[in-house]
Amino acid sequence: MEKWLTFDCYGTLIDWRSGMTDALASVAGPEAEALLEEYHRHEPGVQIRNPDWSYRAVLAESLSRAADARGMNLSTDQLDVLGRTLPTWRLFPDTNRTLTALRDAGFKLGILSNVDKPLLLQTIEGFDTGIDCVITSSEIGSYKPALKHFSTFEETAGVDKTSWIHVACSWFHDVEPANEFGIRSVYINRERTNHTGGKASAILPDLVELPAVVAEIFQSVD
Structure with a gap:
């Protein structure tokens, strides 16, 4: 068998940690580590509530919520940084x-x-x-x-x-x-x-x- x-x-x-941190550093500079920790507080809930969403959409929405919680204003292009860089x-x-x-x-x-x-x-x-x-x-x-x-x-x-x-x-x-x-x-x-x-x-x-x-x-x- x-x-x-x-x-x-x-x-x-x-x-993933290095990949995400490097990606977030490109849009958040020295706030990247803190933004990543905040991101992981939001991702599970986004996935549970939206099981039909693409993961790229989940990444962007979770990052948007994390940025809001950190008082950061990221553009639509910046919010896609995780999905855009993931294959690298x-x-x-x-x-x-x-x-x-x-x-x-x-x-x-x-x-x-x-x-x-x-x-x-x-x-x-x-x-x-x-x-x-x-x-x-x-x-x-x-x-x-x-x-x-x-x-x-x-x-x-x-x-x-x-x-x-x-x-x-x-x-x-x-x-x-x-x-x-x-x-x-x-x-x-x-x-x-x-x-x-x-x-x-x-x-x-x-x-x-x-x-x-x-x-x-x-x-x-x-």
């Missing part, structure tokens, strides 16, 4: 090496992302190995932590839950819904949060040890 690994992309494979955000140094090792080990690879498919496809061009299945919000009209990414992937890939591990850096958007959906997950704790065990099968600081860890998890249930 094929063994699948699905990934969140931005934050897990792509350095850098890969983490361990991404290509790890994906290639997983592919060489025989795993099938998927991405479940809260993003527009055209933007994600541009990002994937920077990967050294192909991705077998992509599920995006723009295709299904839903944003994680809702479960539709997981149910759509299960149906599309025809995968058994025992042959699937989800890998992600967001406890809220990925680990908790994966646990609710009944699949195992590996939490990539790049942000050094204080989450511990329970809902995730493993917690790693980065992707370096992922191939060995997922092989051990699968072996434990074979």
Whole structure:
């Protein structure tokens, strides 16, 4: 039976924090870090209330609300800075090496992302190995932590839950819904949060040890 690994992309494979901070610095200068923190207070609510919106629209609206909260006045063009630059955000140094090792080990690879498919496809061009299945919000009209990414992937890939591990850096958007959906997950704790065990099968600081860890998890249930 094929063994699948699905990934969140931005934050897990792509350095979203540096990408967003650099983009915001181009319109907000030294206020970029504070604006980013404010942005993340607004994005989940925008997604929940507008599941049919494109992610580019979500980015702009969330940034607009964050700017208002910070007393900043950004133009329409400036509000699009995140969507415009997203495909250029850098890969983490361990991404290509790890994906290639997983592919060489025989795993099938998927991405479940809260993003527009055209933007994600541009990002994937920077990967050294192909991705077998992509599920995006723009295709299904839903944003994680809702479960539709997981149910759509299960149906599309025809995968058994025992042959699937989800890998992600967001406890809220990925680990908790994966646990609710009944699949195992590996939490990539790049942000050094204080989450511990329970809902995730493993917690790693980065992707370096992922191939060995997922092989051990699968072996434990074979």
